[in-house]
Ligand SMILES: [Fe+2]
């Protein structure tokens with residue numbers, strides 16, 4: 846049995862974002878399974894990208910990854926995956942292919958952060974560094990809710 850990951854409380858808001866990221870991957874898969882038009886799925890992934898993932902990636906790059914240092918191979922891998930995911934989310938061609946890459950690569954990226962990177966980070970982080978990560982985490986205003994729930998169609 847895999848051990849449940851003990852996440853430091855200051856990193857829990859980021860782990861919660863990861864949970865929503867995995868849900869996004871699930872919704873893309875459901876969309877495909879239900880033969881939802883790719884454009885309709887893409888409208889949702891565009892919204893989710895801007896509202897949740899852009900700030901999440903920025904916070905990780907600015908406050909979380911530097912804890913391990915810019916030369917750490919795991920940090921380099923994560924930054925590379927962010928670059929790749931940015932390209933995918935911002936791409937407007939071959940929507941169906943791009944969505945299925947997002948589904949695959951975002952899930953892998955999140956699993957890597959949860960299973961490897963965040964554990965390494967919380968091992969070496971100072972209480973101050975952890976507090977800074979927590980302070981800068983802002984949940985988007987929840988006034989905006991996505992109404993087109995294609996994954997329930
Ligand atoms: Fe990340």
Ligand SMILES: [Fe+2]
Nearest residue numbers: 863901905958
């Ligand atoms: Fe992340």
